[in-house]
Amino acid sequence: MAVHGSKIGQVADDTGMSIRTLRHYDELGIVSPSGRSAGGFRLYSDEDMQRILLIRRMKPLDFTLEEIGVFLRAVDTLASMAATPADKEHAGQLIADVRSQTGERLDKLRKRVSYAEEFLAQLETINL
Known part of the structure; x- marks a missing residue:
């Protein structure tokens, strides 16, 4: 094969x-x-x-490899025909937690990007 x-x-x-x-x-x-x-x-x-x-x-949202592994196992559990309803409920909660954390981490990342853009604009005003 x-x-x-x-x-x-x-x-x-x-x-x-x-x-x-x-x-x-x-x-x-x-x-x-x-x-x-x-x-x-x-x-x-x-x-x-x-x-x-x-x-x-x-990764850019600073999830650790351990957190990523937990998330991926939860995704696999939701897709599994053999998973129990309790397992699927737990997996769903883990994914919901990751969704919430992702929103928070994205907000922090946007703020950092904004600071970097402000800094770059300031650098443009420096005469060399």
Whole structure:
């Protein structure tokens, strides 16, 4: 049976993440490639790519890898047919907490960007 997917170098190029980072995520179990080639190369599916891009979006908001892992497991729980209603309720609450934290962190990030823009404007007024 043929295994399909993108090799790690292509995934790194497509996501803007380093090969080292992708390997680290695999070691932590946050994002593991869906398959391996006959030669043992990691092969990432489109779903794996989406997961990596989700992590890339969370990192600038200062979510830790542990927090990201908890979030991704909650997402997986909601998608699981085997999850109990209690598990799904808990996962939903975790995701709601991340949503709330994301809003707060985005507000802080916007404020920092605003300060950086003010500073840049001030620098423009300095005559050299």
